[in-house]
Amino acid sequence: MKRALIVWGGWAGHEPEQVAAIFADVLRNEQFEVEVANTLDVFGDAEKLLGLDLIVPVWTMGEITKEQAANVSAAVQAGTGIAGCHGGMCDAFRTNVDWQFMTGGQWVAHPGNDGVEYTVNIKHSSSPLVEGLQDFQVTSEQYYLHVDPAVEVLATTRFPVASGPHALNKAVDMPVVWTKRWGVGRVYYCALGHHADIVDMPEVKELLRRGLVWAAEGKALAAGGQAGNANYTGMGDSN
Template identity: 70%
Template sequence: MRKALIVWGGWDGHEPEQVAHVFKGILEKEHFDVEISDTLESFADQEKLLGLDLIVPVWTMGEIKSEYAKNVLTAVQNGVGIAGCHGGMCDSFRTNVDWQFMTGGQWVAHPGNDGVEYTVHLKYSSSMLLEGIEDFQVKSEQYYLHVDPAVEVLASTMFPIVPGPHSANGAVEMPVVWTKRWGSGRVFYNSLGHHADIVEMPAVTEIMRRGFIWAADGKLVSEQKNGASAQQNSYTGMVDNNY
């Protein structure tokens, strides 16, 4: 059975405990063994993290010890998936640039605050991860993020919807859902999820379900590749020894 760790906390306005339990339900339906924690001390044991298939951060505007962040980054680099949403993943630790480098982006603004009505546009790309999900409307915060150019964008939204100083730049297509790689690990992010009711929207729930599975599957793919590489190296060595 695949193992997932959900760690929630930080700013209460994002309803981290409620969102964590929504995610737990999604993962358990996919037959994950799920542990929920409300402390960053859960990132202290690197060996335990390396034994996971998936890490799900639900932590906003916190401070993380450098060794804890390093443990998570190392686990993901070695094949453990990481997946999350909204400020729970890309506004977790504003002073830790390594975390931002791994996750692929950082929140900087949400013009109009909560209650902005906008469209999420699903994009065609080399990934079929969100195939079949239609464009949909949401009424929530519209995240403006600083985004790593290495990410693969799977869904986006258009700015500006709400007037402001950013409007002077004209139309901007902002990523909403993306994937990226961190070493052997898979990274999945969805900027929707200001409150638990947004996560429970059918389209958002389905996006997160697929993202969790995709990120976790990277562990097995990484192990298979490493095993095949080791087998090939062993075979090559045997041939060399015969000469």
């Protein structure tokens, strides 16, 4: 049975406890053994993290110690997956650039704030993570992120929708969902999820379910020497 650790806390406006509960239900339905913690102290146990298949951060605008961040990074580099959404993963620790390097991006703005109606465009490619999924509408925050050019983008949204100082630039397609590697570990991020009701939307929940499972599968594949095998034909084809 795969083992997952969900760690929630930070800014309460993102409903971290409720979001963590949704993640826990999804993973238990996928036959994971799930531990849920509401303290970053669990990141102090390097050996524990190395033994996990998946880490799910649900922590916005917090402070992480260098040791805690290094322990998470080392575990992911060794094969433990990391997956999450919205500010709970990519606006977690604004002063820690190592965290941002690992996760692949950092929130910088949400023009129009909450309540912006926009389209999430699925980027159909060779990735099975979005196979069979269609574009959909969401009314929420539209995240503008600074994004690692190494990521594999699986979904985008078009800016500008709301007005702001960015609006006179040319239209841009901002990544909403991406994957990347950190060492032999798999990283999955979805920018949706301002509140628990957005995470619980069928389209968003399915994107996250696939991403959580995909990230966790990397541990066994790395141990079997398939982490960099381009010919592997399972869900791990993405990035």
